[in-house]
Amino acid sequence: MGQLDSANLLQILSETRLVAIIRGDTPQSAVAAARVLFDAGVRLVEIALTTPGALDAIAELAPGLPEGSYLGAGTVLTEDDVDAVAAAGAHFVVTPAVTESVAYAVDRGLPVLAGAFTPTEVREAWRAGAAAVKVFPASAVGPGYFKAVHDPFPDIPLLAVGGVGLAQLPEYLAAGAVGLGVGGPLVGDAARGGDLEALAERARAFVAAAARGAGARAESETQASSEAGR
Numbered sequence: 001m002g003q004l005d006s007a008n009l010l011q012i013l014s015e016t017r018l019v020a021i022i023r024g025d026t027p028q029s030a031v032a033a034a035r036v037l038f039d040a041g042v043r044l045v046e047i048a049l050t051t052p053g054a055l056d057a058i059a060e061l062a063p064g065l066p067e068g069s070y071l072g073a074g075t076v077l078t079e080d081d082v083d084a085v086a087a088a089g090a091h092f093v094v095t096p097a098v099t100e101s102v103a104y105a106v107d108r109g110l111p112v113l114a115g116a117f118t119p120t121e122v123r124e125a126w127r128a129g130a131a132a133v134k135v136f137p138a139s140a141v142g143p144g145y146f147k148a149v150h151d152p153f154p155d156i157p158l159l160a161v162g163g164v165g166l167a168q169l170p171e172y173l174a175a176g177a178v179g180l181g182v183g184g185p186l187v188g189d190a191a192r193g194g195d196l197e198a199l200a201e202r203a204r205a206f207v208a209a210a211a212r213g214a215g216a217r218a219e220s221e222t223q224a225s226s227e228a229g230r
Helices: 006-016 027-039 054-064 079-088 100-108 119-127 142-150 169-174 196-228
Strands: 018-022 044-048 070-074 092-094 112-116 132-135 158-161 179-182
Touching (some): 018 027, 018 196, 044 054, 100 112, 119 132, 142 169, 169 196
Parallel strands (some): 018 044, 044 070, 112 132
């Protein structure tokens, strides 16, 4: 599989509108959940470093992903974290905040989804080289706040992350999100030894809803562009 860069990561986000987030209790459970997600059509999956044995899980999964799918490492805080996840085979990096890991990962050639909350942090994350900026925790403030942050930064791709479920997906896309990062509402207890069949059902529902949202968003943007050109 070819190396992922920021432009390609943003393209996949624009097409699929979805990143799955795994926080497991064992590397085996994380691997099992990730495989179900990829099989269900999720193309971007993140394994958080808070998962015990996360590096082992990444190293096991990375070589055998479906074509066009990529594995990220989340909760990447330090330069040492970046080195470790790169060595394990992660294709992209996710951070919860604007930390030293952002610019360092960019310098290493790893695309980054950098966490931010305030407008100032959004701009800092973008200037540090993030492929997209994740507004986190999105559910604490809702789509209205998300739109308010997006409006002055229309050229910065923003990802809504944190407590966002299937029902809220269309609202965040309508508010300007390039996509959603989804953990608990999608993964549930599957990364802790829970029901993998139920995970597969949820994953297919999210993939389908995100595809519908992507289509509606593209149609709306095309219409707006056409009206602006009149």
